[in-house]
Amino acid sequence: DAGITQSPRHKVTETGTPVTLRCHQTENHRYMYWYRQDPGHGLRLIHYSYGVKDTDKGEVSDGYSVSRSKTEDFLLTLESATSSQTSVYFCAISGTGGDQPQHFGDGTRLSIL
Amino acid sequence: AQKVTQAQTEISVVEKEDVTLDCVYETRDTTYYLFWYKQPPSGELVFLIRRNSFDEQNEISGRYSWNFQKSTSSFNFTITASQVVDSAVYFCALSGDNAGNMLTFGGGTRLMVKP
Numbered sequence: 074d075a076g077i078t079q080s081p082r083h084k085v086t087e088t089g090t091p092v093t094l095r096c097h098q099t100e101n102h103r104y105m106y107w108y109r110q111d112p113g114h115g116l117r118l119i120h121y122s123y124g125v126k127d128t129d130k131g132e133v134s135d136g137y138s139v140s141r142s143k144t145e146d147f148l149l150t151l152e153s154a155t156s157s158q159t160s161v162y163f164c165a166i167s168g169t170g171g172d173q174p175q176h177f178g179d180g181t182r183l184s185i186l
Numbered sequence: 187a188q189k190v191t192q193a194q195t196e197i198s199v200v201e202k203e204d205v206t207l208d209c210v211y212e213t214r215d216t217t218y219y220l221f222w223y224k225q226p227p228s229g230e231l232v233f234l235i236r237r238n239s240f241d242e243q244n245e246i247s248g249r250y251s252w253n254f255q256k257s258t259s260s261f262n263f264t265i266t267a268s269q270v271v272d273s274a275v276y277f278c279a280l281s282g283d284n285a286g287n288m289l290t291f292g293g294g295t296r297l298m299v300k301p
Binding site: 104106113114115116117118121123129131161163165167169170171172173174175176177179180 | 217218219221223229230231233236238277281282283284286287288289291292293294
């Protein structure tokens with residue numbers, strides 16, 4: 074299994090609070106991704122990173138920010154959580170090259186009340 | 187823009203039946219890659235297979251087989267002699283000629299295999 078750890082695995086918080094999810098990899102892969110999974114929508118890309126301090130937006134980036142200060146860590150922050158951000162969040166990593174599959178962490182279930 | 191369509195949202199079969207999961211894609215890229223992932227009830231996403239746009243050879247791995255046809259923009263997945271453990275949501279995904287290796291996922295097909 075790819076060495077990807079997401080933390081926390083579960084979180085319940087209130088609307089308006091800041092939330093940070095962490096993704097840690099031990100594979101030294103260049104690319105890291107954050108997705109959200111919602112019923113009826115499959116997986117949608119929030120942000121991705123192609124190197125330390127290099128990030129870009131995905132399909133559903135509004136309300137989210139990311140940071141990557143080290144190769145192994147990719148943080149996803151909800152500055153002021155809203156109920157619409159209740160979802161399951163997955164981190165993924167991949168090597169360089171379009172043929173490289175993405176490997177996923179176990180997911181974080183986030184509930185915003 | 188890229189798009190992946192999995193028209194079958196749910197399929198229910200009885201154990202030992204064969205089942206095919208459909209995947210149709212759209213892309214303008216000449217080089218692209220197609221993937222299948224499995225998400226069992228435990229929730230993790232498991233990579234199953236990758237196919238590049240220049241390789242239309244079908245692939246078989248045990249009870250799993252994949253049929254890639256560029257002429258119909260399809261990359262279908264067949265499970266032969268299905269088992270209860272095959273029950274999962276299956277996702278088809280596409281990566282085009284983009285710098286970030288970004289994937290576009292289909293909406294997924296939930297497969298239920300009944301004993």
